Amino acid sequence: MTFKGINKVYFLGIGGIGMSALARWFRHEGYPVAGYDKTPSPLTGELEKEGMQIIFEDTAASIPLEFTTHPEEVLVVWTPAIPKDSVLLNFFQAHYTLKKRSEVLGMITKDFYSIAVAGTHGKTSTSSLIAHLLKSAGKPVAAFLGGITQNYNSNLILPGKSKEATIVVVEADEFDRSFLRLHPNEAVVTSADPDHLDIYGDEATILDGFRDFIKLVDKKGKLYLQSHAWYRLGENLSIGAGIREYGLRSAGIHAENIIAKPGIFLFDYVGPKAQIKGLELHIPGFHNVENALVAIAIAVDHGVNEEQIRTGIKSFKGVKRRFEIHSAVPGHIFIDDYAHHPEEIKACLSSVRAMYPTQRLTVVFQPHLFTRTRDFAEGFSESLSLADEVVLLDIYPARELPIEGVTSAMLMEGIQAAKKVLIGKDQVMTYLKESQPEVLVTMGAGDIDRLVPVIAEWTDSRTKLSEA
Template sequence: MEFSNVYFLGIGGIGMSALARFFLHEGKRVAGYDRTESPLCDRLAAEGAEIHYDESVDRIPEVFRDPAETIVVYTPAVPQDHAELVWFRGRGFRVEKRSQMLGHLSAGKFVMAVAGTHGKTTTSTLIAWLNRAACGTGSAFLGGISKNFDSNLVLGAGRRLAVEADEFDRSFLRLDPDVAVVTSADADHLDIYGTHEAVREAFSQFIGRIRPGGALVIKQGLDLKIDNPGIAVYRYSYDEPCDFYAKNVRLIEGGHYRYDLVTPDCVLADCTLGVPGWVNIENSVAAAAALWCAAKRDGGSFDPERIREALASFAGVKRRFEFYVNTPRQVYMDDYAHHPRELAAAITSVKRMFPGRRLTALFQPHLYTRTRDLYAEFAEALSHADEAVLLPIYPAREEPIEGVTSEMIASRVTVPCTVVAREELARHVERMATDVVVSFGAGNIDACCEALAAILSKRG
């Protein structure tokens, strides 16, 4: 691109940090603002980015103050009256959303995009790993830190580009996929969309952006409008017979599974995914389907043996079914689940992994609006556990809403449930009799993981 400097507003976000890392790799000067310091920000700073944490025009480095040399990228989570955003706009800088920039960078690529209100991070990361391990090709912009790549940015040979297509603020409508996967389209981000039907309409618009001759891989049973006849449409599921599914699924050691992966023209027998949980089998089916479709369209190969080996070596995504303690007497895991359907799937998956054992769910609700809109569904999901502990709502970009609290959820949970402050969580769990413990949430509950692991590991 024609500019030398890239300034990020919200540089510490998982999607923004991948873009920042890309431009650092391209030799651009990178700087930016974020509200809070984080490990992602620390890594970017170590790689050469200049980052500050107070909203102040005075903190913008001098070299980034020339509109002829600097482009500004912001996340929609940054308010429109943010002092630095207002300053850049008022002085004629080119200012773009993260989704616009991702759209620019995907031009000329063979885009493999994964959309869904849940499941998209693991599925897109699986696609990136299958591209690399089974096909030796591909780059990726991911919504989580891949354990195989130790990054949310993958740079590789060839035209394939795996991306997580985010529905927040309709960001995914900037992409034109060659292969699109849709994992789910549940009610979410209703503060933006208003209604579930508007969410579904946005996903239909995303499907409509698939390039002619491309392919859609969509979850079996998901009913969305598909108006582009020039694409191939395939259905996938966990174990329901359709175009792509798993059969002969059997639980093996450590919560892992062995299964046969069925495609339209072959069966990959005795697959073992490198991460546990039945929900990840479903994600692996979707990812393998995307690779199969890509091979039909870009001339690549779909080698069953190499796909099988790549599935086995997949190490997962940080904060997705991440084990901290795993002994016969005590298990502790952490997971990013923050939507009711996602939370219910994760809890039932853990229950299947450890049959007959007692599950304690630790959950931090994310966003006041999501809690307001879905508190009954959250309570229903948490009631699948044997006991629940809730933290106060993590606000992220939002201001509090009067009357909206974690107690709205707790009062409807049908198993023993308490609400504690985040600072008290580890001490509270220390006093509990526990067996299998999982912490859930997209806020800052992960800051408790090391303390929880230290306490619970003593019981193993």
């Protein structure tokens, strides 16, 4: 990949999961890389160890000198998460070439055979699974992911030294209509539920966004549609690419003989080109079985054989914060998940129920965004009601300002759990120590992840005490 005339790359918001994957790519390609982020994090620490200069001051004076001497040679990649009044953003806009992360990712997908995975949920796990099946089978694959894969401990997977043409797997993010910048040869739509209504305005408009994305698929390529997504988008989609339907109970690609066990789901894959029995998936969840179905179908199309698929599925360790099991000890189960949409919560908690049907289920949930909480309040209450005990935290605002009347409290009345409380994040550990949960699930896309190591350490100590 070449960017004519560009010798250095600077990232505004380099600590973001998507931005950091691109930063790693450019660093791997030999470009000097630097960037800014609001606060240090474990991820920015890793990027610094990989040789990138990162600043945490929003001042032009803090830009490394080598990135200021020849502005015309510097590409500045930015994310809409950067505030419009940012000193650095305004400085770069006056003197440099700026491109959004989605534009740069689009340029990369134009140069390679690309598989783009879209969906309001499921795209990180699905794209990671696709990349892992191809990579573990020896295929040359690069992947830009929206999470840290446990197998590779990174959000970027790089191709080996194979002489075959590289396949690029990317997450196609619907936020800010980013996915419309891509050039996919193949595409997956895992779900098309309403979300990001602050961007799209209404459900009909976001569905139109997905239809526009589908039109970008190469006419000689393939489109894989999850059954419910196909239903929502309309069965008479007019595109050139061949459509394949998949789903747990789809008439097309589907699963049979699903068995849910603690820490593992067993299933048979049934597709047009292969039937594979007795697959072991060690990232639990009915939704993950569904994600695996489309990953297997794509792998089969790219020449991955049955034994390689069986090995790849069994060896996949998942993505951090996607149904991540921190403790599987009976009576001290602890699972963490990124779920921040009602459908994601429903999928996760339904799977936990199937794994531990007789144990008390406690969920600690931090809503993400005022607009999302307002738009889907009823859905949040309904999905959280799958738990026996709900611990609700304050809304994590992210990029938003507060909206009058929109708080976590508006969810409480609709939650039909046996016990429900609304507490501050600093009260969680005290509450858990009093409650002593049997099966605990933490959920949310905000800073609830900062609690996870603390809860995991406490869970380990509980386990040791019970075994003593």
